[in-house]
Every structure is written in structure tokens, then in C-alpha cells.
Amino acid sequence: MTGKSKFYRWLGRIFWLSIVAVTGYTWYYMDQAVPDRVSIIQNQEEDFSFGLPLKATISSDSEEVSLGNESNIPADQITISGRQHFSMIAGEQGSYQVGLKLFGIIKLKDIQVDVVDTRYAIPCGSPIGIYLKSDGVMVIGTGRITGPDGMEVEPAYGILKTGDYIEAFNGKPMKTKEDLISAVNESGGQDSVVTVRRDGEPVDVSVKPIAGSDGKYKLGAWVRDDTQGIGTITYVDMNGNFGALGHGISDSDTGDLVETSQGALYSTEIMGIEKGTIGKPGLLSGVIYYGPQSHMGDIAENTNEGIFGTVNQQFKKQLTGEPVEIACRQDVNPGVAYIRSNISGELEDYEIDIQKVDYNASHKNKSMVIKVTDPRLLELTGGIVQGMSGSPIIQDGKLAGAVTHVFVQDASRGYGILIENMLER
Template identity: 45%
Template sequence: MKNSKYIDKILWMVIFLFFTVIAGLLYHSIKKALPDEINIVANQEQQFDFGLPVNGFIKSVIEVSDMEKSNIPSNQVKINMQQPFTLKSGSSGSFIMACKLFGLINLKNIKIDIVEKQYVIPCGEPIGIYIQTDGVLIIGTSVVSAMDGLNYEPSYKLVKSGDYIVGVNGISVNNKSQLIDLINEYGTEDIVLNIRRNGEMIGIKIAPVQTTLNEYKLGIWVRDNTQGIGTLTFINEDGKFGALGHGINDVDTSTLMELKSGNLYQTNIVSIIKGEKGIPGELTGTIDYNKTNILGDITSNTTEGIFGVSSKLLQKFNKNSSMEVGLKQDIKVGPAYIRCDVEGEVKDYDVEIIEVNSGENNVNKGIVLKVTDENLLKITGGIVQGMSGSPIIQNNKIIGAVTHVFIQDSTKGFGIFIENMIESDNVE
């Protein structure tokens, strides 16, 4: 009898833990599916359909124009987010919508911003990219062979991958050549590397190792620049551009490269490697780094893309081809197209939007799309490297940009919401 009661107790504990875990997973999945911020166009009705068992309470005004009054009453407005609903905005202001699971359990607060309509020119132009890092990026450490015949690793556990060397003994360092010259100049003297780590400055004392008569090494692998090919997403009437839809990360450290300066260059696509299952394809091209081929200056490298200014590109595109910027709620599952150059000229190719994820943490993977254009499939096999930044257009609005390809299915890929790119650019 005692054993039976003991087994029943264990069983009830297991059942309780099971439902606790399920409830926790449900809570976090629903919370993750909700966006942190919603933009709505001034003086327009905006439709939303989250389909979640959540009630939203518009409970407070953060900001509102002195000239305009909110059309939302000062008392709370309850919204059933399991059903489609419509928000109608005034001309300006920001609001907080408190979201509660089943109307009872606090999930998060969503900020609602009223914004003006925005217009940009969707491009789809292939571009060559060159950026120089802000300091010399440390990739890793290695063993060096000294003149005494022994092996040393002088920087082991002192520096970290992702550190930036910005000086030696207080003398500024901008590139690898300067770093090498200074190390050789000090010889076997201990030196202090001025390091920027996660935004903080630190000094690290290291003893160089003499490897030849006039050469000294720290046993550090470094990089001070990178280059590649991508696609220009948009440019506005002020000549400000956005490209790629994702940041430029170092290939070895996988960290976002901290930018000192950079340029866009003219590029010519010379070949296309088709994407296959498990093998991403690629656009390959040539870049002539002559000053006359510079198209614009890159001023920022962010997780949402690279941004800068170009008067040359602005002259190239017709201002009358400006297109309204579509917000997350404007995007529908269904037909759309992407704009890119894989045939020697910029063209539009059919795709299908198969999923829209407007929740948190979907920085540049909020749109899931599938290439349906037979001609594009024949040429590239779908989405390939180098097409990152290709504008996604639906219902005469630019809604996003291609960012990633599915490795196991090159016909499918991710896209970033165009409003995320533009907001990132405006922050800089």
C-alpha cells in the first residue's frame, strides 16, 4: 500500500512538472512571437492579425504633439489579439500596449509609434564592398619559432578573438603594417598593446619573440580589412543608401566588424555558381579598386546592413522610381518579387512569401520566401551568396531585402523587414 501511494505521488509530480514545462514553453513562445515595437502610418488605419491568445491594453501616451490630440481615450483600450484588429492613428505620438496572456499574465509591453510615410528607390544593383576596420582585429593566437630554436606562444590567454588593437605603447595603430613596424621597432622590449574589447579600453603587456635577425612577433593572427560582393537595396532622395540587409562579420571570429571607413565600388558579375542542396551558390565578380570606380562611402556596419552616402548612385537611379516603404503589417503571405542582377541587367523575379515572423529577435530573418521564377531558378538555382540586399517588393511597396539562403534548399531564404533597415540607418 505504501509503495502504491509513493508511486502515485511520483506520478503526480511528473504530471505537474510536465504541465509546468509546457506552460513555460507556451509563455515564452507567445512572448517571442510578439514584436517589441509596431510602426503605424500617420492618419491611416492599419490591420493586424497575430492570432495569439493575448489581450492588448493601450494604457498610456508617451508622447503626443501639442497640436494634435490622440484618438485613443485616456482610459485603457482592450484589444483581443486572437482576432484580426485595426488601429487608426492620429498624426503623431507614441503609445504603450501592455500584452497579457489570456488577459491575465503579463507578457511584455509593445511600443506603438506613429510614423510618416516613407519612400525610397529600390535598387537591386550589384556592388563591390571594401571596409577597413577601426583598429586591427585579432583573429586568434599561434605558436612562433624563435631564433633559439624553441617554440613560444607569447599572447596565449592574454588577448581574445574579437579584440581590436588600437595602439602600441600609446602610439595609435590603424593597420597591420603600422602594427608590424612598431613591434619590430621595440624589439625584445615588453610592449603594451592598447586593446578595445567590447567597447572598453584595456592595456595588455606582452613580450615579443625574436624570430629572425630583424623580425619580432607576438603570435597573433590579425585582419584590418575585408571585401566582397553584395547587392544595393535602396537609396533615398538625399543619396543615403542601404545594402546587404545584414552586417559584415569577420569570417573567423563571426563578430560584426567595427568600421573605420569603407567604400562601394563598381563590380562586374563574371560567373554564377548555382545553389544545390547543402551547397550555397555564389555570384562571383571583379572589383577594380581604382578611385574612379568608387560609388559611395560606407559610414556604418550594423546587424541590419551597411549604410552610407552616394551622389553617383543617386544620379544613376530615376527619382520617379521611388516606392513606398511597406511596414511589417503590410506584408502578406503570397506573391511578391525580388530585384537583382544575374543576367547583366537589373530585373524583377517572382517569389512567394511563405511566412512572416514579426516577433522579437527576428532581426534579419522576419520574412521567409521561396523563389518561383523559372528563369531565376535556371540561372542560380534560387538564392545565392551575393544576392544579399536584393529588394523584396509586394503590392507596389518595398517590404524587405533578401539576407540568407536555406543551405538545404537554395530555392528558399530569409529576408529582413525594410523598416528594420531604415530604422537602423536612422539611429546611426
């Protein structure tokens, strides 16, 4: 084979690889540009533009959803290209499907269209003390026990696993660490059955407690039954339901989402702010006041999209501000927005820049990239600090989402969650 033949063969390979790469990237770009799910207000025409590089046909699978374009004539199928705008309108609440095909032939995806009533909530931005009780006694690890003879053993090694929730010991329900410690000591070192919840399923394991140097019997397991900290209330709706944090509460040792049986909100006082620096996120330090007079509400759920529950009259008395409309996904766009927070001691709106919106983010609590631009907040905190999670994001007078994470290498930037992702947990 001549050198020229080899050259043309390699040139052909590069050409076809380039075609495959461009086709793959174009398909990925279009898939990301088109949301998997949108919301429209009942009886209200909503405008959309996907910015597709190719011509596409959109068709409605239901008579309830009508499509429109520049002709403004309702239809069940329209063709769009580029950044051409189109609209959808529906008269009945519910969930429907709209199909999208490239050139009217190649199916790209189905879009779920949720038709909803206009929703309102009060953006809060108030720091709050959070107490979460785990559903069972969580195992965070195992360890060695030094017996009376000085020998070290690890009875739970390979039997109990990090992330297990101990529900019962020899058939007796375990609600707290104290319950478990007492039951283990009372076993007298006999082989015991421990019922754990592992990956959501009940499992019985056999463990033989060992006497420690103090003469008391132990499992050799590190456990936890609660967690607490400071976060921010995002919103309270018209029925007294709240959403906070925008992300779930995970155990500090295992990193797993804490499975909760109950929890509560308590009043808190911010005592200091440690500014964020490169490689080290800042944080809020404060005091949580526990007790009946400081009880502000109850936590019902701990999810990847935040914590949720109801506030009490004590909290409602402190609410300020008017209800605002909940933004649909497509209402949230890159550009100027505001974080609402009373981190300074007074409720204020601080300007930010929404740099990116990912309607199809795999992690819903990272569906926006935001940057703090307000010099007041930058001077006060350096940007986003731990404890600000849940601070509401307001754009165009609507509740758009909440702050969730800070970038470790740049405290002025971080992630946010779309408010609809919080509501549709």
C-alpha cells in the same frame, strides 16, 4: 499501494503536466503572435489582427493613439478575440505604448507604437563592391615564431586574444598592419605595451617581441585591418542614404562583426554564378574595380542589420526605378512577393513566396523565411546565392525587406529582414 492506485496517480501527474504544457505553449504562441513593436502612418488609420485564441483587452496609454473596432468609434480601450480586426490612428509623430491584457486582467505585453510620416526609398538590387576598414588592427589569432636558434616561441599566447583590436603600440596609434609591423620591429625586442580594445573597453597588455629567423622582431599574432567582398544595395532614400546586405560584415576567421572606422562602395562586375546545391551554398564571383572613377559611396556603419552610408553622384546617375513606400511591419505578410536583382545583367523582379514572418525575431536579420519560386531565378542561380544578400523584397508595391541568408540544405529557401528592422538599427 495497489496497481490501480499507481495508475490513477500517474494519470493525475500526466494530466497536470499536460495542463502546464498547454498553458506554457499557449502563452508562448500569444507572445509570438503579438508584435513587440508596430508602426502606423501619421493621420492614417491602420488595421490589425493578432489571431489570439483568447479574449483580450487593448488599452492606449496616450491620448495621441486612438483605438477602434467594428463599432468604428475611437476609444482608449477595446476588447478583441480570435482574429477580430481592430484599428489604431494617431495625429502626432512619436513613440507610444499600447497595453494588452488577457480577459482584461492578465498582462501579456506592452506594444510600442511608432507614429511615422510616410517614407519612400528606391529599391536597388544592384551588386556592389564593398571595402571595409577596421577600427584598429584586428587580432584573429596567435602563432609560433621560429627564432634564429631554431627554437619556437609564442610571445602573444594568452596575452592577445582573438577579436582584440590593437589601437596603439608603446603609445603610438596603429592604423594599419604596416604600422604595427614597423613598430614591433623597431622595439628591438624590449618589453612593450600594447593597447587593445577588448569588448569595447581599452586594455593595456605587456608583450615582449621575439626575433624571427629573418632577424626581424614579431609579436606572433595574426592580424587584419580590412575586408572586402561583393553584396547588394537594398535601397537609396530621398537624401542619398543607402542600406545594403541586411546583415553585418563579420570577420571570416573570428566570426565577429567587424568594427569599422571607414569604408567605401565600388563598382563591380559579376563574372560568374556558381549554383547552390544541397549542403553547399552558391556564390557570385566578380571583379571589384577600385579607384576614384569607380568610387560609388561611403560606408558609415556596419551593424547586425546591414551596412549603411551615403552614395555619391556617380551612383545616383545609375539609379533606375521610382521610389516606393516603405512597408510597416504589419504590412508584410506570408504570400507572394518579389526579389529585385540585376544578377542577370538586367534589373528584374523575381517571384518568391514569403513563408513566415516573425515580427519578434531575436535575430532581426532573420525575421522572414522566403522561398524562390520564379523558374528564371532557379535556372540562373538555383535560388539564393552568396552575394545576393541585400536584394530588396517588394510586396504589394511596397519595400518590405531584403534577402539575408540562404538555407544550406535548400538553396531555394532562406531568410530575409523586415525593412523596418534595417531602418531602425
